[in-house]
Amino acid sequence: MGFPGIWMTESESMVYRVVPKCACSTIGQIMYYSDHGAFFDGDIHDAESGLHKWAQEASQGPISRNVTEHRSYAFTCVRNPYARILSSFFDKICGMQRNGKRYRGNLVPMLVANYGVEVGGEDGKQDFDQIRSFRRFLLFARDTIRWRKPMDPDIHWSSMSGHIGTFIRNGGTYDDIFWTERFDDGMAKVLAATRTPKPVDLKAIPRFNESEGHGPKRAHPVQAYFDDLSMHLVYEIYKRDFELFKYDVQDPSNKMPVGEIDLDEVHAKLGD
Template sequence: MPFPGTWMTESRSVVYRVVPKCACSTIGQIMYYTDHGRYFDGDIHDAQDGIHKWAIEESKPLLERAVTEREIYAFTAVRNPYSRILSSFFDKIAGIQRNGKRYRGNLVPMLTKRYGVEVEGDFDQIKSFRRFLLFVRDTIRFHKPMDPDIHWSACSGHVSTMIRNGGRYNHIFPTEQFADGMKHVLGQIETAHEIDVDTMPRFNESADHGPRQAHPIEDYFDDLSNFIMLDIYRRDFNLFKYAKEPNRNPPAKEIDLDEVHAKLAK
């Protein structure tokens, strides 16, 4: 059974399902620190030892057993769809990646040619973002001109893979309440090294990749943009209890784990 995006500490204290653009760099570094007493030197996504990942062949049987036997505490984190899609745009489309190149090579030139997305110089952020959102809609609804990228495919899709293959989450928390959520997880497991979530650094590898957001979040979403958001991320809004209007707020209600498992198991 496949468990993409699943990580586990070497000590097997906790299992985590990575959801892109949902504090995954910081969460991964916390997991690494609790085992080794230090942070990974570099982007935790590049680590090939010191942590188990589904992408590492020898980790797969360990992860499959950990997830399906449900004896190890499992969690994940989600994010407000509005702030998540804006983060994807500024990082992956408007930004330059760690290797000094544009994300996915010819993606931005294609967006410029086919959707009129401009990201050079002092570009119109609102106009380009709304055109990017049309492209996101096309990838999610029609899988054209490409399949949806992991950074803007729905959180619920990422979360569901573990559930559909026999796993169960002990906790799902919103990144808007990161400290409380992570403290809850750490309070449920035994770790070799304690970590202070309040004072630790945040490992946002994408923070300086692109231009700064120049406008309030609500300015990026007109009626059409909001209609598209509610259409393509409807399950995220409903399952994770986010308000259906542009904001960066945490969920309006507590996430219901039983509901998440029941609806994502289908």
Template sequence: MGFPGTWMTESGSVAYRVIPKCACSTIGQIMYYSDHGRFFDGDIHDAKEGLHKWSQDSSQEPISTAVRSGEVFTFTCVRNPYTRILSAFFDKIAGIQRNGNRYRGNLVPMLVRKYGIDVDDDFDQIASFRRFLLFARDTIRFRKPMDPDIHWSAMSSHASTLIANGGRYDLIFPTEDFRTGMQAVLDRIETPHAVDLGSIPRFNESEGHGPKRAFPVEDYFDDLSNHLMFEIYKRDFRLFKYDKEPNANPPKKEIDPEEVAKILGG
């Protein structure tokens, strides 16, 4: 399998396992800047040069060598499961993508037909989100009516591929404390260009794709929604130390990469 979803600077200063909906656009741009002294002009996910990506054939050998040897500082970033699934809904289901179309073409019409989701005009955000959550559970638990999408599949599933194939994380930090976590990465690596996090913008590529969330996080989750969340993201809550009650809070404890390696590699 190798290291899907892994990016590495061309200088070999740092490797990062992408977890969708967890500040990956900003992290990718910081990595790009640290090598080139400038940001990539566009969505960093579209970059075909300036950054090693596992999806590029020419990048696979250098990523494999660096990550398996343990010589490159390797990290990832996680997010509160409640805010992450809400972000996936408002961006990928309720939103219009950069190409002017709905995400994955016929996905939303299928959700309207099979799950009764409504994302047109001034729709009922809470009701439609809860129906989407049922669909997300079906994709993750039963792989029906489709395989789970990377934007709502469990963070632990993304993170586990690097460990299963011989890599280890030096640091795992939460988006809720992004500045501190990213600074900890920069403090432990040497880069061709210095990065001043205070002057780095947030590259939220999904911003503006969909409607704004109209209510606090906890309003979207009733008893059934809470049950579904823990059913499908139980390992995320436990492994990354998030409270299983609906909120937008950071982890209750520091995330231990050794514990993550032991559990995901077992």
């Protein structure tokens, strides 16, 4: 199976397992900058050079050798599951994508027809009941993850532990997993543990939120979107994420972790 979702600097200073909706654009740009002293001009997901990616055939050999021999510092980044699934809804379901079209073609029309989801009209700019619509999307997300119907789960709302586990099961070892909510601390630790060709001043790095502006603005605080039923659904979907990455399942308003991530536990539970 190899190492899907892995990005590595060309200098092989660091290896990163991409987890969608968890600061991956900013991390990718920091990696690119640490090799080249400049940011990639555009969305880092579109870069076809300057950064090794498993999706590029020429990168697979260098990544495989590096990861299996654990030559470089390997890390990933996680996010509160409540905030992550909400972000996926506003970006991928309600928002227009970079190509000016809806995400995945007929996905949104199917959600409108079969689940009663509203997305703010053709352009996503009309008012709609965000809370009701999100809760209906959540039922769809649960169906895709639990029963793989009416489609396989999309990478943007499939579990973080699912993404992170492929790296471990195929022979990789993480040196660190940090939280989006404490991004500066986590990324500073990565940079302190690596030797990069170009120095990186973390305080001067902008945040590359490539999904910003794609969809309507969130009209309510995170906790307003989750009643008892939707909290139960989120726990059903992301139980392992809450437990391994130490987020508060009881309180959607608390985005911060409530414990320390145990890397040994993560490797043991996701490596089976």
